[in-house]
Amino acid sequence: MAWPAVPVLLLFASAALSYAAGRMHRVFSYYTAAALFSAALAVNSALFFIEPVAAYPTIYGIHLNTASLFVAEFTIAIGLLSCIYSYSYMSHEQRIGEYYLLLSLFVATLALMALSFNILLIYASFEASTVAGGILILFSRRRSSVRAALRFFAMSILGALIILAGILLQHKLTGSFLLSPELFKHVPYSMRVLLSCIYAIGFGVKVGVFPFGLVWLPPAHSEAPTPVSALLSGVMVQVAAFAVARAALVITPLSWEVGLLIIILGVASTISGALLAAVEAVAGSKWSRFHVGEVHIRGIKRIWAFSTVSEVGYLYIFTGLALIFSKISTIFLAGFLLHMLNHGMAKALLFYDSGVVIKLRKVEDLNLLQGLGLRLGPHLLTYLIAGFSLSLIPGTMGFLTWRELSSLASPPLWLAALVAAAFTFIACLYSWKDCFLGKPKVKVEYLKPLEHLKPSLSIPSILLAAVLVVLGVALTIGSLHANPTPFCEAVEKFMAEAARGVYSMGG
Amino acid sequence: MGVSSIAKTPEQVALILAVASLSVGILGCIAASVAGDFIVFFAFVEVTSISMFFVLALALISSVYPRRVKPEGVFFCGLGKPPYVYEEEVYQPRLPLLGERFDESLEGYYDRRAVKVER
Numbered sequence: 001m002a003w004p005a006v007p008v009l010l011l012f013a014s015a016a017l018s019y020a021a022g023r024m025h026r027v028f029s030y031y032t033a034a035a036l037f038s039a040a041l042a043v044n045s046a047l048f049f050i051e052p053v054a055a056y057p058t059i060y061g062i063h064l065n066t067a068s069l070f071v072a073e074f075t076i077a078i079g080l081l082s083c084i085y086s087y088s089y090m091s092h093e094q095r096i097g098e099y100y101l102l103l104s105l106f107v108a109t110l111a112l113m114a115l116s117f118n119i120l121l122i123y124a125s126f127e128a129s130t131v132a133g134g135i136l137i138l139f140s141r142r143r144s145s146v147r148a149a150l151r152f153f154a155m156s157i158l159g160a161l162i163i164l165a166g167i168l169l170q171h172k173l174t175g176s177f178l179l180s181p182e183l184f185k186h187v188p189y190s191m192r193v194l195l196s197c198i199y200a201i202g203f204g205v206k207v208g209v210f211p212f213g214l215v216w217l218p219p220a221h222s223e224a225p226t227p228v229s230a231l232l233s234g235v236m237v238q239v240a241a242f243a244v245a246r247a248a249l250v251i252t253p254l255s256w257e258v259g260l261l262i263i264i265l266g267v268a269s270t271i272s273g274a275l276l277a278a279v280e281a282v283a284g285s286k287w288s289r290f291h292v293g294e295v296h297i298r299g300i301k302r303i304w305a306f307s308t309v310s311e312v313g314y315l316y317i318f319t320g321l322a323l324i325f326s327k328i329s330t331i332f333l334a335g336f337l338l339h340m341l342n343h344g345m346a347k348a349l350l351f352y353d354s355g356v357v358i359k360l361r362k363v364e365d366l367n368l369l370q371g372l373g374l375r376l377g378p379h380l381l382t383y384l385i386a387g388f389s390l391s392l393i394p395g396t397m398g399f400l401t402w403r404e405l406s407s408l409a410s411p412p413l414w415l416a417a418l419v420a421a422a423f424t425f426i427a428c429l430y431s432w433k434d435c436f437l438g439k440p441k442v443k444v445e446y447l448k449p450l451e452h453l454k455p456s457l458s459i460p461s462i463l464l465a466a467v468l469v470v471l472g473v474a475l476t477i478g479s480l481h482a483n484p485t486p487f488c489e490a491v492e493k494f495m496a497e498a499a500r501g502v503y504s505m506g507g
Numbered sequence: 508m509g510v511s512s513i514a515k516t517p518e519q520v521a522l523i524l525a526v527a528s529l530s531v532g533i534l535g536c537i538a539a540s541v542a543g544d545f546i547v548f549f550a551f552v553e554v555t556s557i558s559m560f561f562v563l564a565l566a567l568i569s570s571v572y573p574r575r576v577k578p579e580g581v582f583f584c585g586l587g588k589p590p591y592v593y594e595e596e597v598y599q600p601r602l603p604l605l606g607e608r609f610d611e612s613l614e615g616y617y618d619r620r621a622v623k624v625e626r
Contacts, residue, residue: 005537012534062540095605101526109533121536124552127559128533131525134562138602141610146603150571153563160559297616362618443625 003047004064004115007076010040011108015101022097030087033100037080037107044073044111061118061178066494067337067501071114071242074341078235078348079107081460082227088454089226089355090139099139106132106231110239117250117505119170119199120177122243123163126206129239130156133232137224147292148219155216159205166198170251179250180505192251196258199247200265206240209316210269213237213309214276219292221305226355229301233308234348238340241315242502245336248323249503259323266316267416273310274423277303281427284367297365300354300435303427304347307390310420311343314401317413325408333499334492335404342389342397342468349386349464353379356457357435360450366431370446371438377453380436382465387428389468392421396472403479518606521566525604528558562604570603 014036022029048069083103093099106129113125130153137149167177173191174183184192208217221232244262252258276288284298285291288306291299318336322329356379363369374380389396398421405417478488532555539548601608612619 005541008537012530015530062537095607098522098605105526105529105533112533112537118540120549120552121540124533124536124555128529128555131529131558131562134567135522135525135604138605140613141602141605141607142613143600143609144614146567146570149603150563150567153559153567157559157563160556293616295615299616362621364616368617368622368624445623445625446621447623448621 004062007040007044007047007072008108008112008115010036010043011076011079011104011111014040015104015108018100018104019097022095022100026093026096029096029100030083033083033104034080034087036104037076037083040111041073041076041080044069044076048073061116061121062112063117063505064115065501065505066498067242068115070337070498070501071239071340072111074344075107075111075114075235075239078231078344079103079110081348081352081463082231084456085230085352085355085460086225086227087456089359089457093139099136102132102136103228103231106136106228107235110231110235113239114242117179117246118177119163119167119179119247122247123160123167126163126203126240126243127156127160129236130160130206133224133228133236136228137220139225139228140223142223142293144219144293145223148216148223151216151292152220155205155212159202159212162198162202162205166195166202169195169198179247181250181253181503184251189252189255193255193257196248196252196255197261199251200244200258200262203240203244203247204265204316206237207244207312207316208237208269208309209241209265209312210272210309213269213312214272214290217309218276218288218290218302218305221308222299222301223292226301226351226358229305229355230348230351233304233351234344237308237312238315238344241312241319242340244316245319245322245333245502248319249329249333252323253329253503254323254326256324259320261320262316262323263320263413266313266318266320267413269313269316270310270416270420271313271423273306273308273313274420274427277306277310277427278423278430280306281366281430298367299364300357300366300369300431301351301364303431304350304354307350307424307427308347310424311339311347311390313420314339314343314405314417317405317417321408328408330496330499331404331407333502334495335401335407336502337495337498338397338404339401341471342401345464345468346386346389346398349382349461349468350390352457352461352464353383353386353435356453356461359457360453361446362448363444366434366438367441368444369434369438370440370444371434371436372450373436375450375453376435378458378462378465379453380432382461383432383435384428385465385468387424387432389472390421391425391428392417393425395476397468397475399472399476400479516601516606518566518601518604521562522604522606525558525562525566528554528561532556532558566603570600573600 018033021032109129280288322332389398392398535551
C-alpha cells in the first residue's frame with residue numbers, strides 16, 4: 001500500500017476539486033481546499049503517531065522517516081494556514097478556483113520533495129513547485145509581479161540545469177538516482193565532493209542563498225500575494241535547503257571541503273540578508289536595491305523577504321557544520337530542523353501580519369503608512385513575537401537556534417549569528433513602530449473607512465504565535481535547567497531521531 | 508465542457524497546458540514510482556520539466572517583451588480606411604497565463620481606489 005503518497009494525493013485531489021468547486025461558487029472552492037488540506041494533515045499526523053515509522057516501505061525513493069514526515073507535516077500545516085488566510089485576503093479574487101488549484105499543487109509538490117530520497121523525483125518536484133509558485137506570484141496583477149515571476153523562473157531554470165548536471169554525474173558514478181549511502185561507498189572522494197558541491201549550488205539557487213537569492217528572492221517573495229509569500233518564504237526555500245542537507249550528507253557524510261563551501265555561502269547569506277532587511281526597514285529600496293517596481297518603496301514585505309535570505313543562511317551553516325563534524329552531526333541537524341520550524345512559523349506569521357496591515361490600509365509602502373495603532377489588535381503582539389524569535393532572543397524558539405549553533409561552533413560563527421540577529425531585531429522594531437505609530441512621509445489621504453479585522457486573517461497569526469511562545473518558553477527553560485524537563489527530553493529524543501532521518505532511510 | 512469553455516484567451520490556454528503537464532508529470536512520477544518502472548518514471552519527469560520551460564518561454568518572456576506596433580506600419584498617408592489600427596494590433600498587455608488586464612490601481616504599491624497620495 002502506497003501510504004507515504006496518501007497526503008500528497010489528497011493535496012492533488014484538493015487541486016482538482018477546489019478548482020471544480022470554484023466554478024460553482026467561490027466559497028465552495030475555499031471549503032473544499034480547507035477540508036482536503038486538513039485531511040492531508042490528519043493522515044500525515046496519523047502516519048507520524050500511530051505506526052512505527054520504520055515499518056513503511058520505500059517506494060522507489062518515496063520514503064517515510066521521522067525527518068521526511070516532520071518536514072511534510074510542517075509544509076502541509078503552513079499550507080492549511082495560508083488556505084485559511086486566503087479566505088479573506090483573496091476575497092477580491094475573481095479566479096479563486098485557479099488560485100486554490102495552484103496553491104494545492106504548490107504545497108503537494110513541496111511535500112513530495114520532502115518525502116523523497118530519489119534525486120530525480122526531488123528534481124521533478126522542484127520544477128513542478130516552481131511552475132505553481134511562479135504562476136501564483138502573478139496573482140498580484142502588477143507589472144512588477146510579472147518581472148518578479150520571470151526572475152523566479154529564470155533562476156529556477158538555472159538551478160535546475162545545475163542539478164540536472166549533478167543527476168547525470170550521479171547516475172554515471174553510481175548507476176542509480178537513489179540517495180542511499182551504500183551506493184556512494186565505492187565512488188572516489190573527489191567525485192563525491194564535486195557532486196555534493198553541484199547539488200549545494202544547484203539547490204542553493206532555489207534556497208535563495210547568497211548570491212543567487214538576492215537576485216530573485218526579494219522581488220518574488222514580496223510581489224506575491226501575502227499567503228503565497230508566507231509559503232514561499234516559510235516553506236519552499238526551507239524544503240530546498242532540506243534537499244541540500246539530505247543530498248550532501250548522503251554523498252559526503254564527512255567532508256570539510258563541502259562543509260566549508262556551504263558554511264561560507266551560509267555566513268554570507270546570513271549577514272547580507274539581515275543587513276539588507278534592516279536597510280530596507282530604515283531607508284527603503286533606493287538603498288537596499290534588488291527591486292523590480294517602477295517606484296522606490298520601503299516595502300513591508302520586502303523587509304521579510306530579505307530576512308529570508310538571512311535565515312536560510314543558518315540552515316546552510318548547520319548543514320556545513322554537520323558535514324565537518326560528522327561525529328556530532330546529530331546536534332547540528334537537530335539545530336537545522338529546529339531552525340526550520342522556528343523560521344517557517346515566524347516568517348509565515350510576519351507575512352500574515354504584514355498582510356493584515358496591507359489589507360487594512362491598502363498600502364504596501366511603509367513611507368505611505370499611517371500607523372494603525374490599537375486597531376491592529378493581536379497582531380501588535382504576534383508581529384513582535386515572530387520578530388523576536390528570528391532575532392534569537394531567549395524565551396523564543398530562536399534561542400534554540402543560538403544554543404545549537406554555539407554548542408561547538410567557532411567564535412566567528414557566533415559573531416556572524418549575533419550581527420545578523422541584531423540587524424533582524426532592528427528591522428523588526430523599526431517596521432513594527434511604523435505599523436503601530438507610523439506617519440506618512442508624503443501627503444496621504446485615505447478615501448475609504450478602515451475595514452474591520454476579519455477572523456480568518458487573525459486565526460493563523462494567533463495560532464502560530466501561540467506555538468512559538470509555548471515551544472520557545474518550554475524549550476528555553478528546559479534547556480537552561482540542569483535537569484531537563486520530560487517535555488524537553490521528549491523533544492530532544494524526537495529531534496535526534498529526526499536528525500538521523502535527514503540522511504538515513506532508517507532514521 | 509471543452510477547453511474553449513474554460514479558456515477564453517491564448518494566455519489561459521497556456522495556463523491550462525502548463526498546469527496539465529505539471530499535474531500529469533508529477534502524478535505520473537508517483538504512479539511510476541509505485542509501479543517501479545524506471546523508463547515511464549523518467550518520461551514523466553521530462554513531462555514535468557517541460558511545463559517549466561513552457562511557462563518561461565511561451566508565457567512569461569512574451570509578456571515581458573511584447574510585440575510592439577510600429578505606427579508607420581499601419582499609416583497609409585491618410586489613404587487608409589478606418590479602422591486604421593485593428594484592436595488586436597493595439598498594444599494591450601495582459602497578465603501572462605491569467606489572461607487578464609493588469610490592475611493599474613496597484614502599480615504604486617498602494618490601492619489608488621482607497622488612498623490618494625501627493626508626492
